[in-house]
Amino acid sequence: MKTGRPFFQRLTRYYAIFAACFAGFLLALAILENEGMPRVWIGYMFLFATIVLYATIGVLARTSSVSEYYVAGRRVPALYNGMATAADWISAASFISLAGSLYLNGFDGLAFVMGWTGGYCLVALLIAPYLRRLGQYTIPDFLAARYGGPGDGRAVRLCAVAATILVSFTYVVAQIYAVGLIASRFTGVDFSVGIFLGLASILVCSFLGGMRAITWTQVSQYIIILVAFLIPAMWLSAKHSGNPIPQVAYGKLLPQLSAREAALAVDDKESAVRDVFRQRAEQVQRRLNGLPDSWEAGRAELQHYLDNVRLRNASLLEIRAAEWALIAYPKNADEAVTIWSAERDENLKRARPITPHATPFPGATREQSDIKRRNFLALAFCLMLGTAALPHILMRSYTTPSVDETRMSVFWTLFFILLIYLTIPALAVLVKYDVYTALVGSAFSDLPTWVSYWASVDKANPLISITDVNGDGIVQLAEIAIDGDVLVLATPEIAGLPYVISGLVAAGGLAAALSTADGLLLAISNALSHDVYYKIVDPKASTQKRVTISKLILLGVAFIAAYSASTKPGDILSLVGAAFSLAGSTLFPVLVAGVFWRRANHYGALAGMATGFAVCQFYMLHTNPVLGGTAAAQWFNIAPISAGVFGVPAGIAALVLVSLLTPPPDARRAALIRHIRSSEIPSGKDS
Structure with a gap:
């Protein structure tokens, strides 16, 4: 298939048809819901329809060409590459968790928005055009070509592969x-079944x-x-302000x-509830102070209670509850420290006074x-780099x-990302x-159904x-506890919208997670197959x-990642934050130095x-x-995510130090560096 204007027009026509069909699908489901279709069936139809759509694109775009499989044939127009990159970028953390973080943390949550948006500006200015100039297949490929060294950059390539796998796996x-x-x-x-x-x-x-398949799928996913x-x-926005433009109305x-x-x-009642949580935290602290005796006494008490309910022939429900309480009890004193500390911290968190949403860096003291x-600032720095x-x-x-x-693609990516990122603080x-005006102050007997659903x-x-x-x-x-990862998914029900919109939001969250997961898995498999297998094991x-x-590698990595996710290793934002810190620490210095500092060599890159x-x-x-680890070991009180x-x-x-202490790059490498930097001059030719 040729590139150029006809190809761009054909793509535009295809995606216009897709958008129209998707709108018709939403309208049909809205009509069916109005006619009484059960909600669970609407959920099934959204899940089934989107998976079938992505599968269809995947089948139609199947390929055995190396260029098509690794880089989509280097023929994706800037506009559509921008949409695909935005979908690749807007992960589950952005779509699902970011608004929840802002809801829970107020101003402090803006570090994610500022860091991620600023980071893509760095991509545009410092890295993306220069990578395209060299025309490799993977990031380890670029670093090996730029830094060279013994075995044509084998050591640099392997280090970059290890970094790619570690960062991408944590993220995926x-x-x-x-x-x-x-x-x-x-x-x-079941949650585990949903993962698979x-x-x-x-x-x-x-x-x-x-x-190739991921690119065309990601364009549809962005829509x-x-x-x-x-x-x-x-x-x-229209409901609360009369203005349907949320970015303007929320001010x-x-x-x-x-x-x-x-x-x-x-409010006196609010204060009373927070006092209850404070008292609970103090009780847990007393148990922690009394270890290991408090653990033994608590276990004996639960065992005694279970024996009593069995002796007096209590109801099966009461017996089961007593059994589960004993099973859930910490297995030993060391486990009690972990569980009870988390319980104490949660109670202390809910006992704290209300933090005003718009107050920057709130704290009881100046320190x-x-x-x-x-x-x-540390988090924004880590997310940017x-x-x-x-x-x-x-x-x-x-x-x-x-x-x-590539330059135009980066512009379009920023534009498409900002359409979402400017909406997140508003949402x-x-x-x-x-929640503060409709849910708080209502009667427990009148709780909306979405509460029990979630x-x-x-x-x-x-x-x-x-x-x-x-x-x-x-x-x-203070009686409301909402997980940040659920806020966006529950928004349609909180707002009183039809359930079909809930299904639409779920489809959007699924698209965000799948689009990013596709890109991450491909990055891992390409690094292993191209940079390890082809470049080192079997060059022929x-x-x-x-x-x-x-x-085959992609298949294996995908199942390992799915198993890891099924163990629920942590909240989404924490996992993603760790990936960004690792990426910035390991790859950012060598990428930027590889473009802008000619003296950087392979010894320095490895170090x-x-x-x-x-x-x-x-x-x-x-x-x-x-x-x-322990929070007491923090340097300057900087959180682990940063x-x-x-x-x-x-x-x-x-x-810098190792590069200056070792010989400079050879003449061949110097010529390659000049070639990379020559992308500062606009060029319409491929490398």
Whole structure:
């Protein structure tokens, strides 16, 4: 298929037809819902229709060509590459979790928006056009060609492959976790089953057609993401302000939200509920102080209670509850420390006074406020540099016909990302205003049905919990616990929209998770098949064999990632944040130095990648309680998610120092560096 204007026009016609068909599908489901179709069937139809759509594109775009499989034939027009990259970029963390983070944390949550948006500006200015100029297949390919060294850059290539796998795998686990969350909510299947349903959709696209299939699938996914995100936001905006443009209207609601927060802050019933949580935290702390005796006494008490209910022939329900309480009790004193500490921290969190949404870096003391400010800046820094080093995003620089098209593609990507990112803060304010005015103060007997729906998705760790703590029958703000990962998915029901819009939002979240997962899995499989198998193990492998190896590796990695996600390793934003810190620490220094500093050599590149990774990983392991560390080990009170604030400078320092202490690049490498930098002059030719 040829590139150029006819190809662009044909693509435009295809996606216009797709958009029209999708609108007709939504209208048909709305009519069926109005006629009484059960909600579960609407969920099934959305899941089935989107998976069939992606599978169809995957089958039609199947290929055995190396160029098509790795870089979509280098013929994707800038506009559509921008849409595909935006879909690749707008992951489950952006679509599902970011608005929830802003809802829960207020101003502090803007670090994600600022970091990710600023990071893509770095991609545009520092890296993307220069990668396209060299015309490789993968990021390790680029680094090996740029830095060279013994075995034609074999050591640099292997280090870059290891970094690509580590970063991409951490990121993809978060995406597949989101797939399981969405599928389980909207079809009623078990969480683990939902993960493998989503995995099937991922594999059909990436397995058959590689980058070619993923690109055309991601364009359709972006259309779904955009529609799904904007409709609830526009509805809430019109409902509360009379203006359907949420990016403009939410500024009018902020003063009203602040007034509501101020009223709740001095409400006696709110204070009473928070006192209850404070007392619970103190009780848990006393148990922690009394270990190991308190653990033994608690276990004996539960065993005694179970024996009593059995002796007095209590109901089966009561006996089962007593058995489950004993099973759930910590197995030993060490486990009790972990579980009870988390319980204490949760109660303390819910006992804290209301934090005004628009207040930057809130803290009870100046020191606490300064700590929040430092973490805000550190997180934005890590997300920016991590964005500029993500292999699955940078790979898309290779898919355009020329360097000029790459530049335009980056512009379109920023435009399409901003359509979503400018809406996210607005949606957080709109939902918060709705909850604070409609749900808070209502009677428990009148709770909306969406509360029970979401509470039942994961009974072990409820996504929404509203409990009458003070027994007055009225909902207080402190009695509401909402998981940030569920807010966007529940927005249509919170807003009172038809269930078909809930299905649409779920389809959008699924599209966001799947599009990013596709790109991440392909980045891993291509690094292993091209950079390890073809470049090192079997350089004489045929085209067919190379593509086949890539497909088999992709299949294996996908199942390992799905299994890891099924263990629920953490919340989505935490997993994604770790991936960004690792990417920034390991790959950002060598990528930027590879373009802008001619003196950087392969010894420096190896030292930079190894040092950046080691420092970042060390800090995460020693400060993250989930990984066995302690908060007391933090440097300058910087949270583990921002470990890259130490890893990046360490990587840069090691790269510079070692490069200066070792011989400069040879003449061949110097000529290659000049070729990379020549992309500063606009060029319409391929490399």
